[in-house]
Amino acid sequence: MEFIWEGIKESIRLILTGDPELYQILHLTLNVSLTATLLAAIVGLPIGAFLGGKKFWGQKIILGIFNALLGLPPVVVGLWLTMFLWRSGPLGNLNLLYTPKAMILAQFCIALPEVIVFTAVAFSQISENFFRQVKALGANRYQQLYLLLKEVRLGLLAAVIAGFGAAISEVGASIMVGGNIYQETRVLTTSILLEVGRGNFGLAIGLSIILMLISFIVVGTLTYWQRKGY
Amino acid sequence: MKRILGLLSLFFLLIFGVAGCQEKGAVTSKTTAPKNPEVILATTTSTVDTGLLDQLKPEFEQKTGYKLKIVAVGTGQALKMGEKGEADVLLTHAPKDEEALVAKGYVIDRQPVMHNDFILVGPKNDPAGVKSAKDLNEALKRIYEKKALFISRGDDSGTDKKEKSLWKTAGLNPKGQPWYKEAGVGMGACLQLASEKQGYSLTDRGTYLAYKGKIDLAIVREKDPGLINYYHVMLVNPQKYPKVNYEGAKKFAEFLLSPEVQKEIGEFKKNLYGQSLFIPDAQK
Secondary structure, three states, X not given: OHHHHHHHHHHHHHHHHOOHHXXXXXXXXXXXXXXXXXXXXHHHHHHHHHHHHOOOOXXXXXXXXXXXXXXXXXXXXXXXXXXXXXXXXXXXXXXOOOOHHHHHHHHHHHHHHHHHHHHHHHHHOOOOHHHHHHHHOOOOHHHHHXXXXXXXXXXXXXXXXHHHHHHHOOOHXXXXXXXXXXXXXXXXXXXXXXXXXXXXXXXXXXXXXXXXXXXXXXXXXXXXXXHHOO | OHHHHXXXXXXXXXXXXXXXXXXXXXXXXXXXXXXXXXXXXXXXXXXXXXXHHHHHHHHHHHHHOXXXXXXXXXXXXXXHHHHOOOOOEEEEOOHHHHHHHHXXXXXXXXXXXXXXXXXXXXXXXXXXXXXXXXXXXXXXHHHHHHOXXXXXXXXXXXXXXXXXXXXXXXXXXXXXXXXXXXXXXXXXXXXXXXXXXXXXXXXEHHHHHHHHHHOOOEEEEOOOOOOEEEEEEEEEOOOOOOOOOHHHHHHHHHHHHOHXXXXXXXXXXXXXXXXXXXXXXXXX
């Protein structure tokens, strides 16, 4: 129990003193996870929209595959990416292993299925009558698109939030492809693991509180926009 | 629509702003760097968990302009990375396996850096009577015969390799015995587990000192010959793997073995624990 109290004090101390190491880790955590989420959104939203909006042969199979990928264990992603990124691997010449870019790639792979599936669900809930109605009301193409986006916006934000949640909370793949290198690839989740290994439970709990705070702030901001109906 | 655009642009701005800062930082730190500035060091977790390499890294980078990438994976994996040419320089503690790599020509220039020692820890009342055994082999035999709970790292790390070789030397094979548990976790977590279950375990002294106040285990065996823990540095053979950063690796080995750094290693955290975590070996 004392470690929890120590952790709470530690998190407050880290935030108030403006600990430079913490800010560096925070910066990298947000940089990696937000970039991965953004990329997953850019790739995943159109795919999800297509899978959810249009009916075509094989649609259910593809959706099923992405549904299965929702449960993709991060260590599996980490292992496979490591193999590909090794100097002796097929992508070895890119020199990506043990860089933040490799971590972005890993988190992208983990966030992408989330974005696709949630987006597909959002689009599949638009009824067939929707287009007939807006057309009947005299909307032109751009107005139709606008109305459609307005209709699915909550679902799309939910997709992005889910993707971000998967990306920032992930540790297995990040530590494998990033290597948890001090001042380079050490993010919040991997430093928590390291501090536990070092026996610094107070610090680890402090960092975990900060990770939860960051997660709440980002998800809270997105949810706030969602509520306001942008 | 405007609102959506506004929101999107804000999001982009935020992310690229953050990404931009990161890039800038990376560029300034590379100004004095050599042609191939990245050196990958594969090492055991104990050198990082103790904080030693975090302290040495910035010094090395400032002195030489190289950028050190420390990948702490445990000795087993570190040696494997050397064997596959995925690292440039190794700092590990498994002499026999290291010698095998040297013999096969995967690594060159293997040199002693430092040592500390392993200790046997266990419940304070020492149910197997390990303390009074006449030597280490006898101590292990008592654990074996009393079927006392023993928690093994089980992760092919340097400590794990050491423990396995100690059993072998004692002529015992505990694998598969119900009292012998292979945990598959790092040293700290292993000590935690041994403490919760009140079992025996082999650990390096550094990790034990870091965990001492948090666990309910005592040192039951120390200073026996055979419990010394040697760390060696070695370079991955550039003739086998042309992609290896040989120059940078050499610079790092020289740095580790230099008198100033050796002195620093000997004094690392001495004040905190009242004893040295590592004893330098290069100046002999």
